[in-house]
Amino acid sequence: MEQQKLPNSTLILVFGILSIVTCCCYGIIGLALGITAIILASKATKLYIANPEIYIGYSNVKTGKILAIIGIVLSVLYLIFVVWVISVFGWDTMQDQELMQERMREYMGQ
Template sequence: MDHNQTQEQLKNSTLILVLGILSIVTCCCYGVIGIVLGIVTIILAQKATAIYAENPDMYTGFQNVKTGKILAIIGLVLSVLYLLATVWAISTFGWEALQDQELLQQRMQEWAEQNQ
């Protein structure tokens, strides 16, 4: 790298890291928010990676992009699993049972007895 050339922060590198973290934190919001954030983060990371690959000596912050992308993938997987678990719980026990603790316990007992 030429010493006269200054490096600039890779566009959206900090945002990608923050969104990657948020995709994990929000995976428990029925999975939906985590899925959206995970997908957006992965798309932004791919764009930033392409820009970085054209001229790596010109940019800093690529580590944030890599870390954010990994976190987004983890958040996406956790969110999909949480969403599938929620859909399973609703289809197995019903939405009403998820709103009422006693009814949920009753239906879980019935389900456990049927599946022994």
């Protein structure tokens, strides 16, 4: 029997990579891609465990899942940082670069 590629194995890897790359987009895009990659990896893992002899590409699934976990962690940390910055400095300050620099100097005690 000819081995076939595990469904979505490349997509899981790509989503895992993109979740890390896009974690600085306020954390939301990276979080969504990471969660999607983990869900797809879970389905692909179940499929592979049921019939490991007919599928190839499981290494892409494992790597994509690890990258997705890293992307989720980075996205959550960045999202927490953004919420903290908005709560400390305010949304209006975030929109004005000069005001942000002034508030940062005040916050740092300079």
